[in-house]
Amino acid sequence: MRKQILAAVVGFFCCVGVANAQNTQQEIERYRQMIADGNPAELFEAKGEGIWKQKRGPRNVSLEQCDLGKGPGVVKDVYVELPRYFKDADRVMDLETRIVHCMVTLQGFKPEDAKRNPFSTADRTSDMESIVAFVTAESKGSKMNVAVSHPKEREMYQIGEKMFFYRAGPHDFACATCHGEDSKRIRLQDLPNLTAQKDAQRAYTTWPAYRVSQSTVRTFQWRLNDCFRQQRFPNMEFTSDASVALTMFLARNANGGVFAAPALKR
Amino acid sequence: MAEPMKIRAAMQGDKVEVKVLMSHIMETGQRKDAKGVTIAAHFIQNVSATHNGKTVLSAQWGPAVSTNPFLSFRFKGGKPGEKVAITWTDNKGDKRTDEAIVTG
Numbered sequence: 001m002r003k004q005i006l007a008a009v010v011g012f013f014c015c016v017g018v019a020n021a022q023n024t025q026q027e028i029e030r031y032r033q034m035i036a037d038g039n040p041a042e043l044f045e046a047k048g049e050g051i052w053k054q055k056r057g058p059r060n061v062s063l064e065q066c067d068l069g070k071g072p073g074v075v076k077d078v079y080v081e082l083p084r085y086f087k088d089a090d091r092v093m094d095l096e097t098r099i100v101h102c103m104v105t106l107q108g109f110k111p112e113d114a115k116r117n118p119f120s121t122a123d124r125t126s127d128m129e130s131i132v133a134f135v136t137a138e139s140k141g142s143k144m145n146v147a148v149s150h151p152k153e154r155e156m157y158q159i160g161e162k163m164f165f166y167r168a169g170p171h172d173f174a175c176a177t178c179h180g181e182d183s184k185r186i187r188l189q190d191l192p193n194l195t196a197q198k199d200a201q202r203a204y205t206t207w208p209a210y211r212v213s214q215s216t217v218r219t220f221q222w223r224l225n226d227c228f229r230q231q232r233f234p235n236m237e238f239t240s241d242a243s244v245a246l247t248m249f250l251a252r253n254a255n256g257g258v259f260a261a262p263a264l265k266r
Numbered sequence: 267m268a269e270p271m272k273i274r275a276a277m278q279g280d281k282v283e284v285k286v287l288m289s290h291i292m293e294t295g296q297r298k299d300a301k302g303v304t305i306a307a308h309f310i311q312n313v314s315a316t317h318n319g320k321t322v323l324s325a326q327w328g329p330a331v332s333t334n335p336f337l338s339f340r341f342k343g344g345k346p347g348e349k350v351a352i353t354w355t356d357n358k359g360d361k362r363t364d365e366a367i368v369t370g
Contacts, residue, residue, distance in 0.1 A: 038287055
């Protein structure tokens, strides 16, 4: 009789434990919806639009004729189709790589100058973050639709996939080490399982984001760079083929997901 | 000159709901930089909102308010098409005023 009561009590607490976990998740979602209203990313979107339209660089030209994949000057819904192959550069490019390309070819900047200061620091804000905020906001609400039709796009996807599972660095970490299983967390941060469709869609469609703890918009190049730092890998070079390959892999895996960025994160 | 605020003002029933995003560093004055030197305090101290010349909100802020503050409030007596102006002043004497028009 006592054994049965004990079993029932233990069973009850187990149920309560599971219910509490689900409740916590719901409450976190509710909190996120409440604070979504005042997203400071909008300040960066406005600033980015100004920079996009401003005449700059040695040629004193704006970025308004930049072709982001849907024709010169078209900004609407470009991000959900990136990365993609660009014939004029004979290269697969993500958004930031393409913006650098336009800064060099249209505005006359030297490549080193265009790539300088991609991420804001305590001393300096980065224009690139604002431009990315502006362009990605124009894709908000659209479904991810990255193609792998060109052979170079396919190649980039495959390289990205290999990189995702490749263990390296002093901790022998791969991306999959942290992002290869369901319901994992590091400290108090959920780790999306990027090998599962739902998590992969949710993760990719919420970058770029205003990172409250850093008081700025962080882009996808930044997110990958930071992952490399967390794995204690060598520095990931801004707009390198490695960064584009990984982006290609993750963006393509998010196809079908509704783009919700610029979002708000911790 | 500080960066522009983003203001939205819309009718919510018989009240006007105003939402403002302000671009400001809101430095508390308690942080230290990499060399150990205290970073000087720089935060918004006063916020006021006016409608038809009348003050509908006035606030005194301190270092507890975060960077790029978001403010949301409602007031009675406004109609679509009318202007709402928000002004902030900070402890260094900087100031910024922006306006928005109430939408239906």
